[in-house]
Amino acid sequence: MRAIVKLLLAHWRRHPLRLLLTTSAVTMAVAMVTVVIGAQTAAVSTDESSAQRMSGGYALLLSAGTDDDVENDRSRASANPPLPPLAPPILPWLRAQPEVRALFAATGAMVELAKSRDPETDFRTRGSIAAGHVTTALYGTDNATPPRPLVEGRWLEPGADADDDSVAIDQNVARRLKVALGDQVQVASIAGWHTVRIRGIVDAPANVKGLTGLYVAPAVYARLLGCAPEPNRVAVALHDPGVSDAFAERCEQFVATLQPPTKIESLGELMAPSDVSTAYGGPHGGGAWYLPLMRDASMKLALVAGLFIIFNTFSMGVQERIRQLAMLRAIGLTQLQVLVLLLLEAASIATFGWLVGVGIGATVLQGDATWSYFGGVTVQLAFPLAPLLGLGALVAYGSVALAIALPAYNGARLRPLEGMARATQLLPSRAPHWLLPFGLLLIVVNPWAATTTMVPDPLRSTTLVPLSFVTALLGTICLLPWLLRLCERSFAAVAGRLLALNPRLLARQLSNNLWRTVGCVAALLVGLGLYIVIQVWGRSMAVPFLLTEQIPDAVVHVLPDGVPDDRMAAIAKLPGAEAMLPIRLENPLLANLPEGTVIDHVDFFSKDVMYFGCELHGLLDPDEGMIHAEFVRGSAATAAPLLAAGGSCLISDNLYRRFPDLYDVGKAMVLDSGDPRHARLTYQIAGVVKMDGWHLFMRYIGMRRNTGRCGGMIFVPPATARADYPDSVCKTLWYRLAEGVDPGSLEKPLTALLSRADGAPVSDDGLRDGEAYLRIVNARTVGRGLQSKVDNVIKNLSTYPLWALLLAGAAVVNTLLAAIRARSWEIGILRSIGQTRGQIVRMVLAEGLLTGLLAGLVSLLFGLGVSYTGTIAGSRSMDVTAPFVVPWPSLLLGLALALGVCVAASVVPALLAARREPSRLLQEGRAVE
Numbered sequence: 019m020r021a022i023v024k025l026l027l028a029h030w031r032r033h034p035l036r037l038l039l040t041t042s043a044v045t046m047a048v049a050m051v052t053v054v055i056g057a058q059t060a061a062v063s064t065d066e067s068s069a070q071r072m073s074g075g076y077a078l079l080l081s082a083g084t085d086d087d088v089e090n091d092r093s094r095a096s097a098n099p100p101l102p103p104l105a106p107p108i109l110p111w112l113r114a115q116p117e118v119r120a121l122f123a124a125t126g127a128m129v130e131l132a133k134s135r136d137p138e139t140d141f142r143t144r145g146s147i148a149a150g151h152v153t154t155a156l157y158g159t160d161n162a163t164p165p166r167p168l169v170e171g172r173w174l175e176p177g178a179d180a181d182d183d184s185v186a187i188d189q190n191v192a193r194r195l196k197v198a199l200g201d202q203v204q205v206a207s208i209a210g211w212h213t214v215r216i217r218g219i220v221d222a223p224a225n226v227k228g229l230t231g232l233y234v235a236p237a238v239y240a241r242l243l244g245c246a247p248e249p250n251r252v253a254v255a256l257h258d259p260g261v262s263d264a265f266a267e268r269c270e271q272f273v274a275t276l277q278p279p280t281k282i283e284s285l286g287e288l289m290a291p292s293d294v295s296t297a298y299g300g301p302h303g304g305g306a307w308y309l310p311l312m313r314d315a316s317m318k319l320a321l322v323a324g325l326f327i328i329f330n331t332f333s334m335g336v337q338e339r340i341r342q343l344a345m346l347r348a349i350g351l352t353q354l355q356v357l358v359l360l361l362l363e364a365a366s367i368a369t370f371g372w373l374v375g376v377g378i379g380a381t382v383l384q385g386d387a388t389w390s391y392f393g394g395v396t397v398q399l400a401f402p403l404a405p406l407l408g409l410g411a412l413v414a415y416g417s418v419a420l421a422i423a424l425p426a427y428n429g430a431r432l433r434p435l436e437g438m439a440r441a442t443q444l445l446p447s448r449a450p451h452w453l454l455p456f457g458l459l460l461i462v463v464n465p466w467a468a469t470t471t472m473v474p475d476p477l478r479s480t481t482l483v484p485l486s487f488v489t490a491l492l493g494t495i496c497l498l499p500w501l502l503r504l505c506e507r508s509f510a511a512v513a514g515r516l517l518a519l520n521p522r523l524l525a526r527q528l529s530n531n532l533w534r535t536v537g538c539v540a541a542l543l544v545g546l547g548l549y550i551v552i553q554v555w556g557r558s559m560a561v562p563f564l565l566t567e568q569i570p571d572a573v574v575h576v577l578p579d580g581v582p583d584d585r586m587a588a589i590a591k592l593p594g595a596e597a598m599l600p601i602r603l604e605n606p607l608l609a610n611l612p613e614g615t616v617i618d619h620v621d622f623f624s625k626d627v628m629y630f631g632c633e634l635h636g637l638l639d640p641d642e643g644m645i646h647a648e649f650v651r652g653s654a655a656t657a658a659p660l661l662a663a664g665g666s667c668l669i670s671d672n673l674y675r676r677f678p679d680l681y682d683v684g685k686a687m688v689l690d691s692g693d694p695r696h697a698r699l700t701y702q703i704a705g706v707v708k709m710d711g712w713h714l715f716m717r718y719i720g721m722r723r724n725t726g727r728c729g730g731m732i733f734v735p736p737a738t739a740r741a742d743y744p745d746s747v748c749k750t751l752w753y754r755l756a757e758g759v760d761p762g763s764l765e766k767p768l769t770a771l772l773s774r775a776d777g778a779p780v781s782d783d784g785l786r787d788g789e790a791y792l793r794i795v796n797a798r799t800v801g802r803g804l805q806s807k808v809d810n811v812i813k814n815l816s817t818y819p820l821w822a823l824l825l826a827g828a829a830v831v832n833t834l835l836a837a838i839r840a841r842s843w844e845i846g847i848l849r850s851i852g853q854t855r856g857q858i859v860r861m862v863l864a865e866g867l868l869t870g871l872l873a874g875l876v877s878l879l880f881g882l883g884v885s886y887t888g889t890i891a892g893s894r895s896m897d898v899t900a901p902f903v904v905p906w907p908s909l910l911l912g913l914a915l916a917l918g919v920c921v922a923a924s925v926v927p928a929l930l931a932a933r934r935e936p937s938r939l940l941q942e943g944r945a946v947e
Contacts, residue, residue: 022359025346026366035926039831041367044418046825048375048410076122076165076253077262079229080108080269081281083250088281090626091128093727097153097207097577097793100127103248105276112254117265120255122165124157124229125239125247130206130793131195131232152195154188155231156207158239158247164220165229165253171199171218178235185214186233188222205232206793208577209244229253253285364422365415372414376406449499449532457496464490464884468891479895487551487884494543494880498536501876503529509871516867517860527865535869538830542873543880545823546916549816550881551888553908556812558889562898564808565711565801568646570599570752572761573719575793576772580747585771589751592767594759599644600748602631602739603721606699608673608729610688612680623676623897624727627689628716631739631746634661634668638707638733644752645709650674650899652683652705660704661735667701671708672897673730682706687732691742699742701734708899714804719795721750761796768792823916830923834866838931845931846940855932862931866924870917877916878909 030037081088082104091101103125112118131152160176169189178184185203197203199219205212214234222230229251239247256262266282273280343356351359467478467486506529514521529535581589581600590598608625630637638647638654649657650671660666673681681687683703691697712731722728739746755761769792838845845858886902893900 019358022355022362025359026363029342029363035831036835037367041370043825044367044371044414045375045378046821047417048371048413049378050821050825051413052376052379052406052410076120076229076255076285077259078254078256078266078269079251079283079285080104080112080254080273081251081283082278083281084279085281086624086626087279090624090727091126092155097130098128099208100125100243100245100248101250102278103250104252104280105273105278107276108273108280109249109252111272112252115265117256117258117261118254119257122159122161122229122253122255123249124159124161124233124251125236125249126155126157126229126231126251127207127243128153129156129232129242130154131191132204132206133195133197133201152191154191156205156239156242157229157231157233158236158243159233160236164218164233166221169219169221171216173218174233174235176235178237180237180241182235182238183214184217184234185238186218186220187216188230188232189219190222191231192216192219205242206577207242207244209242210577212242214238214242360422364418368414368418372407372410375414376410379410380406453496454500457493460489460493460496461883463493465887465890468887468894475895479891483888483891487888490880490884491544491547494547494876495536495540498539498876499532502532502535502539502872505872505875506868509868512871513864513867517864519857519860519864523861524864524868527861527868535872538826538869539873539876541826542823542830542870542916542920543877545819545821545826546873546877546912547880547884548819549823549912550877550909551884552812552815552819553905553912554881554885554903555888555892556808556815557905557908558885558900558903559892559896560808560812561903562710562893562896562900563714564805565715566646568643569711569715569801570644570797571755571759572753572764573721573795573797574751574753574764574768575720575795576749576751576768577793580749581751581772582747586748588771589768592753592764594756594763595753596756597636597642597644597754599632599636599752601637601750601752602736602743602746602748603750604629604631604692604739604743604746605722606689606692606732608688609690609698610680610686612677623672624729626692626727627673627729628721628731629689629739630731630733631736631743632733633736634733637752638668644754645712647707647709650706650708654705657704660702661738664735664738664741665700665702666704666734667738668705668707668733669703670712670731671706671899674706675897675899689732693743697742701732701738707733711801711804715797715800718800718804719797720793761794765792765794768794820912820915823912823919827919827923830866830869830920831927834862834924834927835930838862838927843940846936846938849936850940858932859928862928863921863924866920866928867917870920873920874913874916878913881909 081101083091083101087101091098109121109123112121131154159174162173162176164173164186168186171186174184174186175182185205187197187203192198195203197216199216202213202215205214220233234242236247254265256265262284266284269282273282343360346356346359347353464486467473467482470478470482473482506526510524510527511521513519514524586600592598605626606629608627611625636642637644640646640648651674657666657668661668667687669681669687681703683705685703687701687703689699689701691699709731713728716722716728716731734742753761753764772792848861849858882904889900889902892898
């Protein structure tokens with residue numbers, strides 16, 4: 019064993035560059051995979067001790083409403099009224115149960131918070147994206163103790179009167195709002211705006227579901243919301259938490275027949291940090307928030323990239339030593355000793371790369387640092403080290419074991435004379451014939467997965483499609499021998515002209531080292547190909563979620579009473595306003611969905627829809643409308659008379675694309691009114707319109723007032739809306755403003771026209787308590803913010819493949835070093851007949867350039883093909899029509915980087931080849947003959 023160790027150390031001393039490249043590739047690949055997958059795992063991991071601390075010892079949460087009601091209430095992005103109260107028998111029944119230790123009953127409603135007025139950050143004039151406001155729940159409770167421990171300050175006085183301005187706040191909400199104990203905070207509710215002061219801060223280490231937000235005494239709640247508190251949720255603490263499941267079953271049996279319905283949830287599950295908080299306070303699942311397919315694909319390709327880069331870099335170095343191993347056999351080493359030598363080398367490099375790589379990855383992710391990788395979401399990381407060590411071991415040892423398997427087998431089984439004989443070079447014609455059809459078959463899996471109906475969602479979207487990207491990558495690698503031969507001749511001419519070399523010297527420079535070149539190009543393909551996929555697919559899928567230039571300049575929400583009809587004309591003529599569109603906004607539900615329709619796994623669909631009652635010409639007209647829209651079914655000319663006659667509507671295209679046989683022109687659209695009447699509303703569909711960007715735009719401008727997720731939009735004329743919703747009022751105004759007019763300038767004149775609180779106390783900000791809540795959103799700020807957010811998503815997702823591309827540079831160096839060793843005789847002959855050192859340098863640089871050009875072309879073919887099918891799959895999954903967008907500036911940047919990596923990696927091998935004397939090159943060439 020001592021002799022084997024000495025042989026290994028001697029080999030490392032003789033080839034320090036190869037050792038450095040190999041260990042660096044293993045280390046950085048492990049670190050890359052650790053960071054990519056570790057960040058995503060941390061974003062959705064469940065820390066049980068943290069969950070227990072956040073739950074405050076409560077086991078169950080009972081909330082009034084259906085599952086959809088409760089989920090929608092938690093995900094709203096603006097102030098909303100409270101859900102109905104719990105059924106009256108529930109609280110007395112819970113108090114009478116011997117298992118119950120304590121109850122925390124509260125009345126919850128969504129409100130918006132902001133700091134004291136600041137012209138630069140005020141949420142009422144700056145819009146949701148740029149606002150620095152937080153949407154959270156307000157809880158009115160007479161409980162004498164907080165739901166979780168206090169961080170600082172004092173808990174509420176249950177008997178406080180309505181004039182008390184003291185509140186308690188979760189520390190997570192306080193952190194996002196950037197306020198501290200004693201600070202003044204604005205609260206915007208459906209009853210207008212109010213000013214309160216922080217009395218206590220409650221422990222809340224993550225943005226979690228359940229009883230989190232702002233807490234006030236019952237009398238204060240009544241003043242802030244304008245209605246008496248009636249508990250609509252209650253947290254239940256048990257003497258024995260082990261009986262929570264059995265007790266939950268008893269609760270379900272008790273509430274089964276009560277109205278309104280009651281949702282029962284485990285607080286342990288709700289308190290798990292499965293949702294990730296953005297800087298704007300909205301919950302988003304961990305991952306690319308608008309491209310879940312891209313997120314899943316990048317996770318799988320990250321693992322493949324790490325494995326393949328190590329495999330390619332390590333295997334080439336070992337394969338080149340077959341002759342050396344044969345010589346060791348000739349001087350007395352046994353097969354077992356040769357095998358032990360290779361395994362010891364592999365284990366040493368894998369262990370070093372594993373431990374150092376995981377250490378680097380953990381350092382990036384550890385402590386209080388945040389990671390903004392997936393979806394531009396900032397994640398506060400907390401994760402055990404054991405899973406990262408296991409993941410790193412899988413990457414390091416798995417890839418090294420695969421890399422060493424064939425060389426170890428050959429080195430151990432070959433007889434000394436066989437190993438020392440010159441190996442036959444594999445030309446493209448020697449590639450296995452079955453490799454071509456097999457590669458094509460793997461590639462075809464990708465478009466099949468994107469379009470098949472044989473596999474239902476969500477399995478198709480979450481598993482089959484991401485896996486098909488990996489099969490397409492492997493299929494492209496299988497085709498590389500043929501693609502290399504097809505491209506070599508034309509690329510040789512280009513490289514020859516650029517570097518002033520005879521193209522015939524370069525005509526077979528790559529194919530003469532076929533398998534080394536294939537491995538090198540494949541390593542580059544993993545990084546560059548995924549970069550192209552992210553850029554093309556990301557930009558294509560972003561189009562349906564981004565706005566055009568034709569949008570309103572300002573959106574105004576008037577709460578709680580809306581705009582009286584007698585003041586509408588005056589409001590339309592405010593200074594700086596060129597046009598104004600009043601909208602009656604309701605939130606009905608789709609009532610005629612096919613039986614068995616599954617909607618809970620879809621990010622952008624729900625049975626809740628947005629109902630616009632407005633003058634449709636002013637909303638949708640191509641020239642004068644407030645927002646860009648186009649008909650995809652029917653036309654404006656055929657729809658106009660139907661809408662004017664009443665009983666007809668327009669619908670958004672996502673409804674048609676999800677249910678083309680149900681929601682098409684001429685078909686009936688049946689709605690549940692969504693209000694306490696639950697009236698059945700039936701319309702004939704007069705047209706289907708496409709409005710790019712409405713999903714996110716309507717969310718961030720606060721149009722989704724009574725629903726969190728939205729399944730689509732329904733448009734009707736004002737007369738139809740008044741007839742079907744006789745009690746509705748106009749609470750939303752869209753404005754087109756004159757050039758240079760700031761949306762914030764609308765606030766004072768609107769406040770003067772709508773003021774209803776004369777004589778109320780005036781706050782430090784100069785506003786009257788209880789004054790009408792005007793949420794004035796700068797729509798163009800929202801549009802720019804969405805564009806910026808998409809840009810950051812794509813930028814963050816592109817970070818990983820670019821790192822993979824740089825790591826592949828080690829494979830390029832190894833390939834060129836191996837090529838120079840194999841061609842020492844040829845280079846020696848060229849030097850002997852008059853080739854200068856400069857020409858030798860240019861020849862080696864040309865090989866690196868050829869490798870980069872080939873990798874760029876193959877990556878482009880792979881990336882565009884996968885992106886095209888990915889766009890089809892994404893459009894189908896999200897019920898949108900995404901165009902195929904090719905962002906050439908970004909792609910050219912990636913291709914240029916790949917060429918730069920290849921040329922830079924060629925410099926050291928080129929200089930090593932050029933500095934050697936012809937006699938030494940000829941001697942080395944004879945040694946490898």
